[in-house]
Amino acid sequence: MDGDIELRVDGRRRRLRVDTRTTLLDALRDGVGATAPKKGCDHGQCGACTVLLDGRRAITCLALAVAHDGAEITTAEGLADGGRLHPVQEAFLERDALQCGFCTPGQVCSAVGVLDEVAAGHPSAVTEDLAGPVELTDEEVRERMSGNLCRCGAYVNIVAAVRDGAR
Ligand code: FES
Numbered sequence: 495m496d497g498d499i500e501l502r503v504d505g506r507r508r509r510l511r512v513d514t515r516t517t518l519l520d521a522l523r524d525g526v527g528a529t530a531p532k533k534g535c536d537h538g539q540c541g542a543c544t545v546l547l548d549g550r551r552a553i554t555c556l557a558l559a560v561a562h563d564g565a566e567i568t569t570a571e572g573l574a575d576g577g578r579l580h581p582v583q584e585a586f587l588e589r590d591a592l593q594c595g596f597c598t599p600g601q602v603c604s605a606v607g608v609l610d611e612v613a614a615g616h617p618s619a620v621t622e623d624l625a626g627p628v629e630l631t632d633e634e635v636r637e638r639m640s641g642n643l644c645r646c647g648a649y650v651n652i653v654a655a656v657r658d659g660a661r
């Protein structure tokens with residue numbers, strides 16, 4: 495069975511007809527042509543398909559497209575403001591925190607989501623003071639970025655880049 499949905503992807507409105515079993519990731523990649531979200535595992539385990547979905551980071555390989563009619567989606571590509579990179583993208587470049595092409599877009603979207611969550615005071619499993627503001631410690635960054643896994647373990651400088659991105 496098919497369904498009609500409308501998504502706003504990186505600022506552009508897109509109308510799609512999708513099979514009701516189509517994942518949001520496949521709708522983005524195959525229907526919209528958005529290639530920044532990557533299909534790493536297709537099982538919700540690697541974070542390569544992460545986008546900002548209505549402002550919050552979300553993996554798209556386990557989400558059904560029809561369940562997100564009307565959603566506002568920002569991919570790693572859409573984080574840049576015209577020719578100007580998002581501060582988190584700048585920080586990844588400056589810190590040489592880049593991973594491979596499969597992992598980097600998800601890492602960057604996740605990092606933007608992490609910083610928003612911390613700024614909003616959302617606690618994580620390692621936050622000690624649940625009542626106060628959240629401090630962006632290395633431990634917090636590691637815990638919050640732990641859903642983004644790669645096969646080679648090249649995580650050097652990502653914590654520093656995420657912290658820089660908050661400034
Ligand atoms: S492709 Fe979605 S979590 Fe791996």
Ligand code: FES
Binds near residue numbers: 646
């Ligand atoms: S950086 Fe992509 S698999 Fe390791």
